[in-house]
Each structure stands twice: as structure tokens, then as C-alpha cells.
Amino acid sequence: MSYYERTYRIGFGGGLTPAIKYLLISNTAVFLLSLIVGAGSFSSWFGMTPGTVFSEFRLWQFFTYMFIHAGPWHLIFNMFFLWMFGCEVERTLGTREFVKYYLACGVGAALLHLIVSFLLSSSGVDVPVVGASGAIYGVMAAFAVLFPERVITLLLFLVLPVQLKAKYLVMIFAGISVLLGTVGAFGNADGVAHFAHLGGMVAGFLYLKLDWRTEQVGQWVRQQRESRRVVQGLKQHQAMQQIRERVDEILDKINEVGYEQLDEEEKRILREASQKFSEEKEPE
Numbered sequence: 001m002s003y004y005e006r007t008y009r010i011g012f013g014g015g016l017t018p019a020i021k022y023l024l025i026s027n028t029a030v031f032l033l034s035l036i037v038g039a040g041s042f043s044s045w046f047g048m049t050p051g052t053v054f055s056e057f058r059l060w061q062f063f064t065y066m067f068i069h070a071g072p073w074h075l076i077f078n079m080f081f082l083w084m085f086g087c088e089v090e091r092t093l094g095t096r097e098f099v100k101y102y103l104a105c106g107v108g109a110a111l112l113h114l115i116v117s118f119l120l121s122s123s124g125v126d127v128p129v130v131g132a133s134g135a136i137y138g139v140m141a142a143f144a145v146l147f148p149e150r151v152i153t154l155l156l157f158l159v160l161p162v163q164l165k166a167k168y169l170v171m172i173f174a175g176i177s178v179l180l181g182t183v184g185a186f187g188n189a190d191g192v193a194h195f196a197h198l199g200g201m202v203a204g205f206l207y208l209k210l211d212w213r214t215e216q217v218g219q220w221v222r223q224q225r226e227s228r229r230v231v232q233g234l235k236q237h238q239a240m241q242q243i244r245e246r247v248d249e250i251l252d253k254i255n256e257v258g259y260e261q262l263d264e265e266e267k268r269i270l271r272e273a274s275q276k277f278s279e280e281k282e283p284e
Helices: 018-037 039-046 063-067 073-093 095-120 133-146 166-185 196-208 216-255 264-280
Strands: 149-157 160-165
Touching: 018 039, 018 063, 018 073, 018 095, 039 063, 039 196, 063 095, 095 133, 095 196, 133 166, 133 196, 149 166, 160 166, 160 216, 166 196, 196 264
Parallel strands: none
Antiparallel strands: 149 160
């Protein structure tokens, strides 16, 4: 893939990129709207609720849930991490591809949470999942794939500076999600959809490593369609060839004994062959 051959800008920030800017604005606007409408009813309709997303055909929740947040700090932390990791990822992938990637990670996060909710717990299927965390974890995974050796400085306990390479930092976040998600599945839930975080990372990693870009998907669909068309054409050609051989045999019989000596099956074959041959001729 061409992602690894580009020149990367050093450091975070460097000015807001278009998609990140509009994601920050839209998430903030939706949060303010939820305060006006009422956070409870807003989350029930637009949060991703495993128990109703399919039973009540609320498929839009796979997309809308990632724009809703449970509180101001939830929103602030998510938007901070989106800005911190997202700008460079968008510069590398391009704005259009970044938006597709971001949404794919969000949907992947929702799907994994949905699966785990039904497999491991019945109590969480009626609880709406909200927040951009799953998609943002996917963005972090992209950062680690694109800039694995980039050193990131974090303030441990907001005081102690700790430096880690991007690939190790994302591994730690993934490990924490697995650990806390597993603990929560067995009765010590902390109200955080940890498997959704993991789902966003997995979806993002597979998207980049397997090159699940829409251009590639479209190319694959076109190739499959062309392959089916070619196979169908070959089968039709083979069928017509078999009909011609049978017609030649019948015509030889006519030359020998006359048309009246043909049986009904042979006459039917001649009529159908005549119709097929006329359909093959292009209109003048």
C-alpha cells in the first residue's frame, strides 16, 4: 500500500485538518442538541442499543451512536484524542479516505460490542452505547500502523512524563480494553464499552492491513461481475455450438429422407434453433 511511502509531518497538531474540524464541530453540536432535547430520550433513539438495533430495525444507530456523548468530560477527552491522533492520520490517508476509515471503525466497534453483549451478557443488551471512542481507537490503531516508531510523551497521573513508541502505546490500550472488558463481562462492569474500543482497533487494523478501501471493494465487485459475464458468455456459446451440431445432424437427415420423416422432437429443435439464430443477428 502507498500509505507507508509518504512523508509524515513531525508532531501533533499542525493545524486542524478538514475532517477533524467537522467531526469536532458535529460532535459538539450533537452534544448540545442532546442537552436541549433530553439526553435520555436522545440516547435511546440514536445510541446503539444491542437489544433493539435489529429487532426494531434501528440500523441508523450503527452510525449515529458515535456522535453522542454521555457528558462533557466524555466529549472533551474523546475530541482531544481525536485531534491528537487524527490530524496526521487524515493528512496521510487523505480526507475522503479518512472519513470512510473513521466510519468503518465506528461500525466495527458497534458490531463487536453487539456480538459480545449477546454472547457474554444479557443485562447489557438494553443499555445504549454512545461515544466516538470506538472510532477514535481505530484512529489510534491507524497512527500506530502508519507511524509505529513515533515517540509519544504522556503525563502519567498528569505529572510524570512517560515516553512510549506509538506501537507500544496502542498495544497497551488494546490490552487494557481486553482486560477490563473481560472483567466486566463476569460481573464487574464499569459502564464502559471496552469491547467496542477493541472492535474499533481491530476494524481499523484490518482495514489498513487488508486494504479494505472502497476503491478496492468496487474493483473487486467489478471483477466479479466481469467474470460472471465472461463465464455466462462461454456457456451460451457452448450451448449454441451444441445446438448447431444437432441442427447439422437433422439437416443431413432431411437431405437423406426428407422433412416429413422427422419426428416431433427434431422438428421442435429446428424451430427453436431458428428462433435462437434469428435473435443472435444484430438489428441493421
